[in-house]
Amino acid sequence: MTFSQFRKKYLTPFGKTDHIWTKDGYIVWRLGTGDNIELLHIRSFTKGKGIGRQLVISMLKELQDSPPYYSVYGFTRVENEGAVKFYKSLGFHVDILDGPYKEGQAVLFSQSYKNLVKNLCQ
Numbered sequence: 834m835t836f837s838q839f840r841k842k843y844l845t846p847f848g849k850t851d852h853i854w855t856k857d858g859y860i861v862w863r864l865g866t867g868d869n870i871e872l873l874h875i876r877s878f879t880k881g882k883g884i885g886r887q888l889v890i891s892m893l894k895e896l897q898d899s900p901p902y903y904s905v906y907g908f909t910r911v912e913n914e915g916a917v918k919f920y921k922s923l924g925f926h927v928d929i930l931d932g933p934y935k936e937g938q939a940v941l942f943s944q945s946y947k948n949l950v951k952n953l954c955q
Contacts, residue, residue, distance in 0.1 A: 839854065843861050843873070849863060850863045851863065853892060857877065857878055857882075858888055859874070859875070860875045860889065862892060867903060869902065871906060872942075885919055886953075893950050893953060896946070903945065906941065910937075911929060911937065911938045923953065924949065924952050925942040927942050929941075
């Protein structure tokens with residue numbers, strides 16, 4: 834995937850977003866309501882190397898100079914068991930919800946920004 838393809842697919846449709854793009858992967862987020870950060874996309878081009886974890890840590894560090902945030906959250910599909918395991922391993926709470934996706938249930942992952950920084954950036 835080129836950066837141009839990435840921008841067209843993952844940045845432009847979501848309005849004002851921020852991101853980190855590396856040769857190993859990317860993470861995209863935006864400010865949600867209530868001083869929350871919505872994690873929109875995260876992708877590691879090589880699984881099992883800790884790249885996804887490092888992308889989340891890099892995002893948290895980049896946000897440290899901004900206004901204080903309350904939480905980080907996002908959604909994934911129930912069937913995406915690898916993503917659910919990943920978010921749990923980072924300390925996110927995981928809840929199954931009806932309705933966010935027309936195809937069925939979704940997983941909401943969320944955790945306070947303060948706890949994520951404390952547990953991942955120290």
